[in-house]
Amino acid sequence: MNALEVRNLYKTFGAVKAVDDVSFNVPEGKVFGxxxxxxxxxxxTIRMMMNIYVPDSGEVFLQGAPVTxxxxxxxxxxxxxxxxxxxxxxxxxxxxxxxVKGKAGKETEQKANDYLxxxxxxxxxxxxxxxxxxxxxxxxxxxxxxxxxxxFLILDEPFSGLDPINTDxxxxxxxxxxxxxKVIIFSTHLMDFAEKMCDHIAMIDxxxxxxHGSLKDIKAKYGNRNVNLTYDGNISFLHKHPIVDSIQDxxxxxxxTVREESQTQELLKLLLxxxxxxxxxxxxxxxxxxxxxxxxxxxxKADESMEVRNV
Amino acid sequence: xxxFRTLAIIKRELREKIxxxxxxxxxxxLPVFMFGIMAFQTFLYTYDSESSASLIIVAENQNLTQSLxxxxxxxxxxxxxxxxxxxxxxxxxxxxxxxESNKKNLLNDKLNGIIFVPSTALKDKKIEYYSKxxxxxxxxxxxxxAINQALVDNYFHDKQLSPDDIExxxxxxxxxxxxxxxxxxxxxxxxxAQIISFVxxxxxxxxxxxxxxxMMRSVVxxxxxxxxxxxxxxxxxxxxxxxxxIGTAITGLLQMAIWLLPLVVVVSSSIFVIPPEFIPNITMxxxxxxxxxxxxxxxxxxxxxxxxxxxxxxxxxxxSGIWPIMMLIMIPFFISISMAKNPxxxxxxxxxxxxxxxxxxxxxxxxxxEIPVWQFATxxxxxVATMLLIFPFAGKIYRVGILLTGKxxxxxxxxxxxxx
Numbered sequence: 001m002n003a004l005e006v007r008n009l010y011k012t013f014g015a016v017k018a019v020d021d022v023s024f025n026v027p028e029g030k031v032f033g034x035x036x037x038x039x040x041x042x043x044x045t046i047r048m049m050m051n052i053y054v055p056d057s058g059e060v061f062l063q064g065a066p067v068t069x070x071x072x073x074x075x076x077x078x079x080x081x082x083x084x085x086x087x088x089x090x091x092x093x094x095x096x097x098x099x100v101k102g103k104a105g106k107e108t109e110q111k112a113n114d115y116l117x118x119x120x121x122x123x124x125x126x127x128x129x130x131x132x133x134x135x136x137x138x139x140x141x142x143x144x145x146x147x148x149x150x151x152f153l154i155l156d157e158p159f160s161g162l163d164p165i166n167t168d169x170x171x172x173x174x175x176x177x178x179x180x181x182k183v184i185i186f187s188t189h190l191m192d193f194a195e196k197m198c199d200h201i202a203m204i205d206x207x208x209x210x211x212h213g214s215l216k217d218i219k220a221k222y223g224n225r226n227v228n229l230t231y232d233g234n235i236s237f238l239h240k241h242p243i244v245d246s247i248q249d250x251x252x253x254x255x256x257t258v259r260e261e262s263q264t265q266e267l268l269k270l271l272l273x274x275x276x277x278x279x280x281x282x283x284x285x286x287x288x289x290x291x292x293x294x295x296x297x298x299x300x301k302a303d304e305s306m307e308v309r310n311v
Numbered sequence: 312x313x314x315f316r317t318l319a320i321i322k323r324e325l326r327e328k329i330x331x332x333x334x335x336x337x338x339x340x341l342p343v344f345m346f347g348i349m350a351f352q353t354f355l356y357t358y359d360s361e362s363s364a365s366l367i368i369v370a371e372n373q374n375l376t377q378s379l380x381x382x383x384x385x386x387x388x389x390x391x392x393x394x395x396x397x398x399x400x401x402x403x404x405x406x407x408x409x410x411e412s413n414k415k416n417l418l419n420d421k422l423n424g425i426i427f428v429p430s431t432a433l434k435d436k437k438i439e440y441y442s443k444x445x446x447x448x449x450x451x452x453x454x455x456x457a458i459n460q461a462l463v464d465n466y467f468h469d470k471q472l473s474p475d476d477i478e479x480x481x482x483x484x485x486x487x488x489x490x491x492x493x494x495x496x497x498x499x500x501x502x503x504a505q506i507i508s509f510v511x512x513x514x515x516x517x518x519x520x521x522x523x524x525x526m527m528r529s530v531v532x533x534x535x536x537x538x539x540x541x542x543x544x545x546x547x548x549x550x551x552x553x554x555x556x557i558g559t560a561i562t563g564l565l566q567m568a569i570w571l572l573p574l575v576v577v578v579s580s581s582i583f584v585i586p587p588e589f590i591p592n593i594t595m596x597x598x599x600x601x602x603x604x605x606x607x608x609x610x611x612x613x614x615x616x617x618x619x620x621x622x623x624x625x626x627x628x629x630x631s632g633i634w635p636i637m638m639l640i641m642i643p644f645f646i647s648i649s650m651a652k653n654p655x656x657x658x659x660x661x662x663x664x665x666x667x668x669x670x671x672x673x674x675x676x677x678x679x680x681e682i683p684v685w686q687f688a689t690x691x692x693x694x695v696a697t698m699l700l701i702f703p704f705a706g707k708i709y710r711v712g713i714l715l716t717g718k719x720x721x722x723x724x725x726x727x728x729x730x731x
Binding site for chain 1 (some may be wrong): 315320322323326327533536537539540541543545546714
């Protein structure tokens with residue numbers, strides 16, 4: 001059963017096709033990643049999913065029925081560009097955001113107190129939002145997003161601007177929510193992060209979905225000739241080697257694609273013979289980053305040749 | 312559409328607006344300011360800067376001096392001791408030496424002036440005034456009557472007329488204005504009507520501007536700080552706009568009610584002792600009509616202010632984009648305050664029933680003259696219709712505008728939003 005189905009969404013702004021025939025499914029109880037570069041159409045898609053924008057055509061289904069404003073009560077949305085009333089105090093802010101979702105009373109207050117304590121902001125209850133640091137404002141925004149106990153969480157770049165400790169705290173809470181059966185949708189341009197957190201992904205580029213499915217399937221599909229390598233030493237001899245199709249350097253790790261699936265063992269041997277110190281060797285593994293570069297790169301090439309033809 | 316979400320927005324608006332310092336200060340300060348100005352004017356009007364002025368009044372013959380003495384004694388300014396007058400009977404030559412000897416006093420304001428009433432004045436009523444500032448019309452207005460009376464008395468003295476005839480001859484024409492209304496009571500017009508008319512126009516003008524700008528800034532703030540995106544994940548744009556407008560309108564209504572409170576007390580009780588010509592001629596019904604009319608106007612204009620706020624993403628652009636709306640408030644205001652002389656002119660008649668203008672002109676007019684019922688009805692229908700008509704458009708522009716940031720849009724683009 002899919003919690004959300006997005007079917008053939010289109011949205012144009014003037015001459016710009018922001019979203020161009022986007023379809024994907026968000027399965028129940030999974031962490032879903034909507035990934036793509038800046039300006040790819042992620043935010044527009046999310047806004048249409050939440051009925052903020054009306055699509056030019058296409059529909060969004062919530063558990064089988066077309067999405068209405070009622071969905072808004074079940075969702076918690078953390079937009080990329082955070083926004084809080086600067087002159088309101090922390091407590092009033094939380095209570096206000098809960099009240100527009102129809103939540104108030106002792107239970108909500110108890111919850112707000114718990115979250116404030118967990119984020120070490122309990123003593124800032126009466127501070128004005130504008131007097132908090134940016135990181136703390138972000139934590140308040142996050143509490144406001146989840147305080148009404150939403151079934152769906154849509155988080156747009158939730159970790160940007162947070163220090164490692166708070167990132168970890170946030171991650172822990174998100175995992176707790178996932179374990180409670182909530183549907184979590186991430187929108188991000190950070191592939192590493194999506195790879196670590198998501199079960200399912202939809203990759204969007206220039207308003208189009210270029211990849212969609214479970215992370216496992218995607219990795220299996222694109223990773224069968226791929227080796228993910230972490231090493232010390234010099235591997236420049238591989239660049240012209242006949243068994244190597246392509247090499248992508250990611251700094252900490254390197255992605256190497258061989259020509260045949262069976263050649264991965266040969267590659268390992270070759271590395272050892274050349275005195276390369278191997279720290280990690282993952283055969284048949286590919287990072288989402290690699291997949292994205294590959295697919296988006298093909299897309300760009302296709303677009304370029306289109307343009308050439310148009311000239 | 313009106314649900315818990317709208318209610319939550321309304322509550323927040325009320326809390327933020329009513330608790331804001333600007334609101335509290337403005338609400339308390341405006342009546343003080345307004346009554347202050349009125350009191351100050353009255354004060355200036357009644358208070359003479361030459362508080363202890365002294366005059367020498369010289370007549371050429373004894374009879375004239377006696378009459379002048381008698382008539383001056385009846386003058387208000389002499390009676391209350393603000394002016395002291397000394398009387399002398401001197402001829403022209405003696406006057407010159409008097410002037411010479413008092414020159415120093417005249418120059419250093421110990422003496423304010425010397426009035427010379429020559430015998431020829433009995434024929435041509437021409438008198439002379441010697442002073443450092445000889446064109447003191449304020450003083451002339453106050454003493455003219457007394458001098459005239461003395462001259463007239465002397466002139467008719469030998470003509471064997473009865474005192475009644477003389478009384479009649481020297482009486483000025485006294486025009487009393489009467490306000491005609493259908494309830495057959497003929498009432499004398501008073502200053503109160505004009506003051507109320509001005510107060511109504513001013514309060515409407517000030518409040519629409521103040522509350523309107525407050526609204527606009529609040530919309531720009533939400534847009535600018537991206538709160539609107541968070542809000543729209545909970546409420547739809549209609550609920551948000553409606554909640555904000557209702558919340559702000561209630562704030563405005565509360566403020567107006569506080570401002571009208573003194574008036575209500577004056578009308579409904581006799582706690583305040585007010586000179587009869589200043590008693591406002593207004594009923595509770597009219598005050599209620601005023602509040603209703605204000606509420607309709609406020610909702611209408613708040614819709615417009617919110618829409619303009621949604622188009623721009625910073626205060627400066629919004630300030631410069633708001634002028635067409637400001638004109639809709641300012642022009643009727645100028646019509647309202649200039650109407651006092653002739654509230655039945657075509658301009659006043661038409662604008663009191665014109666969309667937007669009616670909101671201000673009608674209340675200002677109703678306190679000056681009796682308005683036919685059909686005009687009241689037309690004005691109410693037109694105002695309510697205007698309010699209902701602008702919202703489909705305002706709502707659309709608002710919906711598109713609040714999520715668009717970046718480039719300042721052209722008006723032509725804004726019109727395109729209507730089709731989105």
